[in-house]
Amino acid sequence: xxxxxxxxxxxxxxxxxxxxxxxxxxxxxxxxxxxxxxxxxxxxxxxxxxxxxxxxxxxxxxxxxxxxxxxxxxxxxxxxxxxxxxxxxxxxxxxxxxxxxxxxxxxxxxxxxxxxxxxxxxxxxxxxxxxxxxxxxxxxxxxxxxxxxxxxxxxxxxxxxxxxxxxxxxxxxxxxxxxxxxxxxxxxxxxxxxxxxxxxxxx
Ligand SMILES: N[C@@H](CCC(=O)N[C@@H](CS)C(=O)NCC(=O)O)C(=O)O
Numbered sequence: 729x730x731x732x733x734x735x736x737x738x739x740x741x742x743x744x745x746x747x748x749x750x751x752x753x754x755x756x757x758x759x760x761x762x763x764x765x766x767x768x769x770x771x772x773x774x775x776x777x778x779x780x781x782x783x784x785x786x787x788x789x790x791x792x793x794x795x796x797x798x799x800x801x802x803x804x805x806x807x808x809x810x811x812x813x814x815x816x817x818x819x820x821x822x823x824x825x826x827x828x829x830x831x832x833x834x835x836x837x838x839x840x841x842x843x844x845x846x847x848x849x850x851x852x853x854x855x856x857x858x859x860x861x862x863x864x865x866x867x868x869x870x871x872x873x874x875x876x877x878x879x880x881x882x883x884x885x886x887x888x889x890x891x892x893x894x895x896x897x898x899x900x901x902x903x904x905x906x907x908x909x910x911x912x913x914x915x916x917x918x919x920x921x922x923x924x925x926x927x928x929x930x931x
Pocket of ligand 1: 737739760778779793794830
């Protein structure tokens with residue numbers, strides 16, 4: 729398997745999941761601005777949508793959309809416990825969290841990474857991110873270590889990556905103490921550190 733990624737982007741969640749399950753995989757960096765991969769392939773030939781993550785399977789099948797890739801990785805490694813079994817209520821909770829992170833929190837950060845956003849757009853985006861973080865803060869305020877409780881899941885990998893963007897976009901994460909503690913907790917995982925190092929983001 730090969731994961732197409734950009735350092736620190738949402739693809740980092742899939743990268744973490746691949747390491748957590750002990751998958752046999754390689755990674756290839758993508759320059760989405762220039763539509764080229766590290767080995768000089770045209771990236772839109774791999775993923776016509778032009779964004780990461782994309783996961784290439786051994787038979788050449790390409791999977792896209794982070795939430796789908798994360799569940800594929802977990803389902804192919806059921807003993808990893810990274811996703812509850814399909815059909816269980818807890819699996820629907822996992823969907824809820826993955827969808828919230830993807831469609832609410834992740835998207836709220838968009839203007840903060842865009843070179844065409846005005847200062848006003850960015851201020852509005854910070855306020856929007858804050859309201860999305862409020863929800864996560866409330867969820868975590870019951871003392872759970874992870875979104876599904878004590879168990880680390882692929883939704884935690886995704887939330888970790890996206891919540892951590894606050895630290896690079898002028899949002900003081902310590903205003904949300906439970907979220908900040910969650911990010912630290914997940915960052916301390918061995919496989920997360922390995923993924924960060926492999927992407928050149930940690931020493
Ligand atoms: N709907 C997609 C969105 C993926 C996405 O936003 N990828 C970003 C990085 S986090 C990307 O590659 N953007 C293109 C770019 O940065 O040029 C998903 O959930 O996987």
